[in-house]
Amino acid sequence: MSIRTPYLLFLGNAADPLAAKVAQGIRDWRPENCVGQLRLEDCNADLGLTDMSPEQAFAEGAKTMVVGVANRGGVIDASWVTVLVQALEAGLDLAAGLHNKLADVPEVAAAAKRLGRKIHDVRHPTRQYPVAAGSPRPGKRLLAVGTDCSCGKMYTTLAIEKELRDRGIPADFRATGQTGILITGDGVSIDAVASDFISGSVEVHSPANDENHWDIIEGQGSLYHASFAGVSLGLIHGSQPDALVLCHEPTRTHMRGLPDFTLPSLEDCMDANLRAAHLTNKNAKFVGISINTAKLSEAEATAYLAKIEAEFGLPAVDPVRTGVAKIVDNFA
């Protein structure tokens, strides 16, 4: 499923900057993969990249146009079809992480077939994965886990990858969700894998490596999320993590999508994740806590991080506010 880089980022008719957050993620974390942006007339997002047509992007070396925008419902907008076909005709592959598939749009599928281009619908895995072997493999791995879904695991792991690379330590972010796959061009949309192969798919995407190499694996869901905990457990077992980072959003009043479920305590959550991790790696341990303090004031955030550090004896950071250097200091 490797997506050819660099990219032309398609922002479409984004209603606001947030609608283009996938493109923004690629721009933030892989600027070297971004040749330019393509915006339709009524686009309200701007990544500060050069606006260009598919033909111009191809001439500048772009290999794939990535749909970096989501409209309401996360489906393909009828107004995009002309430019999607235009991109294929210009020589570009297409990639998207939408709920429905580019490959199911007849005009797009026909053009790709006629021109021999690839379409990557990254939310829909096409490859077969093996059942997990559970055997130890060389290389070091870090996994983000969380008290809930959508509390900062992708951002935290991308920040840790960057910090390691900035220090000259070999490291690769391993994507397990569609946005991460589009950012890095590879990975597995683990929530769409048949349940027998959850752990196996993670073993494939964080393979044996040099002893001093770190795979920084994006987490998903939470062991305490009544809808998705199975995904999280399979991800833990397949990762065989040496290091765990707990991600938490401290102002949330209930589990995402489940109004009747309160969040676990950080202590209970760490305990459950360690128990699970020890099945495939007896040495797994927490190396830090990553707090999404976006909804706290600077003073509240500082106080909260200090409290967490004192309580757990682990570095506590907000990757946006403080960076993740303290966590990396603790394991790399």
Place this chain on the structure above:
Amino acid sequence: MSIRTPYLLFLGNAADPLAAKVAQGIRDWRPENCVGQLRLEDCNADLGLTDMSPEQAFAEGAKTMVVGVANRGGVIDASWVTVLVQALEAGLDLAAGLHNKLADVPEVAAAAKRLGRKIHDVRHPTRQYPVAAGSPRPGKRLLAVGTDCSCGKMYTTLAIEKELRDRGIPADFRATGQTGILITGDGVSIDAVASDFISGSVEVHSPANDENHWDIIEGQGSLYHASFAGVSLGLIHGSQPDALVLCHEPTRTHMRGLPDFTLPSLEDCMDANLRAAHLTNKNAKFVGISINTAKLSEAEATAYLAKIEAEFGLPAVDPVRTGVAKIVDNFA
């Protein structure tokens, strides 16, 4: 995915009785669904049912021919195709739980389409499931969990369903694997469901029911199995079990398929399952232990069951050797 009953059981060219164990399971647990058997010339299995052609079975009221045999590899044998098509022509639907699909055999697919018959490849779910809601629902549910895969969960839950029904207590076995689905005609092959929907699929297949009704849910895998634990956890959360039964095979030296993994202690395993179950049902508790003593002598089995009862203060049974009445006495 409901399969129409009763069945003609296709034993094909079964190499030995074990090769026809799916058909045997249907015969044992749903004899009222078995109109007859169909054996090819070189068949070494015999369920003691009347041998009949598809035409005779249809005349006797059969609605579906079930492939109750597995050859090496669990795939469709070329020698079966003629009789599969013959069954469709006689008026029967087809059902199988093989690795590859009946619907992918061109002659079979064409005949089914031409004749308007249904093909049920129960290992390959076709329906879409919702994300689990996690909301409490009425009705009682029992779930079998295990120290390992393939240690007696299906047999145990079918036996408990039968014991409850024999006592006049409303109960339904809920299948989560292909053999169970073929036995009862309904259920979900949970290991093939996309991982986001594990728990959701269980909520669908053990829905809200009368307060005094028991769903007896077939377990899968083990929280301690490094390949499949995610499936088991999602199954626990979706089941919201009031009652748990631990299944164990005491002579096994390592986890199935994982030579480097030892089995958990019964105590650790019960502890982990209870923690998991309490997320969606605070009142979940173990009501019994089911031991597969097939490899023990009568004296060894009796001593082992007594030891387990003394150690855990719960009824311990072997569903084959002792029946499950003691467990049912403890919860129903």
